[in-house]
Amino acid sequence: MRELGNLWKLRHQNIVQLLGYCYEIKHEVMDFCGKLVPAENIYRCLCFEYMNNRSLDKHLYDEGCGHDWQTRYKIIKGTCEGLKYLHEGLESPMYHLDLKPENILLDKNMVPKIADFGISKLIHIDQTQTATQTYLGTRGYQPPEYIENNLISNKYDIFSLGVVMIRIITGYAGYYRKDSMSSQEFIDLVHENWRKKLQATSGCVSLEAECHQVRRCVEIALDCVQDNRKERPTIGFGNLKKVIRSTESAVNTELL
Structure with missing residues (x-):
């Protein structure tokens, strides 16, 4: 209900x-x-509605195989737009609180749609954070402040979004590579892996533009998974908006 x-x-x-x-x-x-x-x-x-391509978790591959960059970018962009609507497009914001690949469904055109709102919370505009004793979300997508203090805010979903973005870009296991190196080393490694794949792909529209998209998306995703929630962006401000706008002229992407 x-x-x-x-x-x-x-x-x-x-x-x-x-x-x-x-x-x-x-x-x-x-x-x-x-x-x-x-x-x-x-x-x-x-x-x-029927979603032909099932859930995103069935489509997570590393940089060397699976979907091309523009398909992955389309999924990232659409997921950001859906979350922006929940956080800023309603009279009272809604926190999803269980954003993960299993809860992002894909239609026949690989358009992503956020699903499963069983534990979502409507938040009054003047209520920016709250505490709960109810167990929420899924291990691996929960931010530190919830794990340690049961605190929920719009930054809960932002952390989950960052994990999802990294897994879209690098595959399911790619997220854990970042723990064994610095942020810059991780960004450079993912960027170089995608550059090699794009150079070998005949359908690459613009190598430098798409490589720039890859780098910016990884940088933004790492901002989203900062341990300190105050250092994470909001969905409609700053770097997260650039997820859709960073290479507008280069790839002629439809924007928000």
Whole structure:
């Protein structure tokens, strides 16, 4: 019911579309403390648009294989747009609180749509942070302030977004490479790996422009996973906006 309430008001091209809700009441005789009693079982169902390419976690590959850069960039861009709508496009902001590849669905054109709003929270405009005793999210996508102090804010989703972005760019295991080197070394390594792949790809529109996109996306993703939440960007400010705008003229990408 929480997910139904959260989804009912959402209308955006990068949010999975709720099509309907239905339920069935089934009358049954059940055993209760050794006695047979009449009971009602309620079966509920949410109906969503069909997403041909399933969830993003089925499409995470390292730089050397899988989808080309523009497909990955399209997924990053659309996910950022969907999260921007949740944080800034509603009368009261909504925090997703479980953003991960399994909850990003892909349609037949590989357009990403954020899904699974079962634990999302609507936040009053004057409420920037809150604490909770309820376990939220998924290990590996939770920020340090939540793990240590149960604190949630818009920076919770930003941390999760950073993890997702790195895994889109480098594959599922690529995220852990950053722990064995400096941020600059990680950026240079990913950038060089993508440059080699793009140089070998006949469909590369503009080598330098796409390499620049790769570097900027990795830099921004690392900003998003800063341990100190105050050092992370917000979805509609500064570097995260550049995720969509950094190479506008070079690749002729449709922008926000």
